[in-house]
Amino acid sequence: MLRRNNYILAIETSCDDTAASVLKDRKVLSNCIADQNLIHKAYGGIVPELASRAHQSKIIPVVSQALNEANIDKKELTAIAYTQGPGLLGSLLVGSSFAKSLSIALGLPLIPINHMQGHLLVHFIEDKNIKVPVFPFLGVTLSGGHTQIVIVKRYFEMELIGTTLDDAIGEAFDKCGKQLGLDYPAGEQIDKLAQNGDPMRFDFPITKLKNYDVSYSGIKTAFTNFLKKQKDSTFITKNLNDLCASLQYSLVQIILNKIQKAAKDYNIKQVVIGGGVAANSEIRIQLKNKAKSEGWEVFLPPQHLTTDNAAMIGIASYFKIQKNNYGNISDSSMSRLKI
Numbered sequence: 220m221l222r223r224n225n226y227i228l229a230i231e232t233s234c235d236d237t238a239a240s241v242l243k244d245r246k247v248l249s250n251c252i253a254d255q256n257l258i259h260k261a262y263g264g265i266v267p268e269l270a271s272r273a274h275q276s277k278i279i280p281v282v283s284q285a286l287n288e289a290n291i292d293k294k295e296l297t298a299i300a301y302t303q304g305p306g307l308l309g310s311l312l313v314g315s316s317f318a319k320s321l322s323i324a325l326g327l328p329l330i331p332i333n334h335m336q337g338h339l340l341v342h343f344i345e346d347k348n349i350k351v352p353v354f355p356f357l358g359v360t361l362s363g364g365h366t367q368i369v370i371v372k373r374y375f376e377m378e379l380i381g382t383t384l385d386d387a388i389g390e391a392f393d394k395c396g397k398q399l400g401l402d403y404p405a406g407e408q409i410d411k412l413a414q415n416g417d418p419m420r421f422d423f424p425i426t427k428l429k430n431y432d433v434s435y436s437g438i439k440t441a442f443t444n445f446l447k448k449q450k451d452s453t454f455i456t457k458n459l460n461d462l463c464a465s466l467q468y469s470l471v472q473i474i475l476n477k478i479q480k481a482a483k484d485y486n487i488k489q490v491v492i493g494g495g496v497a498a499n500s501e502i503r504i505q506l507k508n509k510a511k512s513e514g515w516e517v518f519l520p521p522q523h524l525t526t527d528n529a530a531m532i533g534i535a536s537y538f539k540i541q542k543n544n545y546g547n548i549s550d551s552s553m554s555r556l557k558i
């Protein structure tokens with residue numbers, strides 16, 4: 220039997236990016252994002268109430284843009300996918316309510332997706348620049364809210380073996396960046412400033428936990444105390460590049476050690492990373508080097524698919540559609556979802 224193509228509209232509003240994407244099966248036809256950086260910058264972090272309100276005002280324009288860029292009329296869509304969680308409750312509610320309403324209005328199946336699974340399944344998008352991994356592989360999600368190591372057995376069969384006990388890696392980048400006077404989110408700026416810095420100039424503690432869990436609050440506190448101890452008021456400006464490079468080096472080493480240990484213990488030959496911090500140039504270089512020396516293969520997402528986007532929700536939903544695994548409008552378990 221000849222199968223009809225799927226035209227999926229995916230919506231992602233878990234945090235501070237309002238995103239919509241249209242996919243034709245595994246191919247991305249459009250991927251639109253309205254970020255809220257200007258809104259939250261003044262507060263040095265995300266203000267949940269403001270994030271929800273911004274999603275409210277941006278969701279219709281972003282969805283319209285995604286349909287226009289894909290050159291698709293909403294009547295041609297065959298499914299609606301949305302981020303069910305984890306994330307900020309008010310932000311999730313905007314996307315899920317919109318997706319549910321549209322699915323009722325158009326009479327289309329509705330597919331709830333776990334945000335963290337989306338970050339990893341982005342590697343299954345059909346694109347000549349993306350190499351598709353083979354199951355089972357080690358999945359590592361590195362974002363502003365999560366740091367997780369999972370064994371990915373199948374698309375939605377992910378066993379969590381390690382997680383952060385406190386702050387996420389992206390959160391550590393952002394909070395330490397704030398101490399340096401950088402705007403939120405600071406990860407990308409630290410990455411850029413570190414390019415011209417010496418990673419060995421300052422020593423920050425690399426926490427060592429026994430299993431595959433990580434902790435990032437210790438290094439954040441050590442970094443803050445180190446800056447407070449400096450008597451010279453121009454210390455940060457004079458040493459900004461070296462501070463960024465040294466901090467970034469230590470933040471990356473913490474997770475790198477765990478990835479190496481997990482790949483070895485589980486005898487896994489493919490390591491797949493996802494999430495905003497997967498854009499970081501240091502982690503990308505270090506992982507490539509480790510892959511060579513340890514004999515595994517590393518899968519790095521293209522830069523534009525690292526930070527939050529709706530294409531990752533769309534691709535994850537494609538695999539649920541293959542299994543006729545749909546949600547319904549009474550799904551309500553939004554904020555407590557884990558991988």
Ligand code: KG4
Nearest residue numbers: 362363364389404406407495496499526527
């Ligand atoms: O996945 P994401 O867009 O949102 C969450 O799900 O949390 O990740 C956002 C995080 C922020 O903490 C941001 O500072 C960080 O990703 N980030 C980076 C870089 N680009 C974004 N961190 C380090 N280096 C980067 N180049």
Ligand code: ZN
Nearest residue numbers: 362494495527
């Ligand atoms: Zn994310």
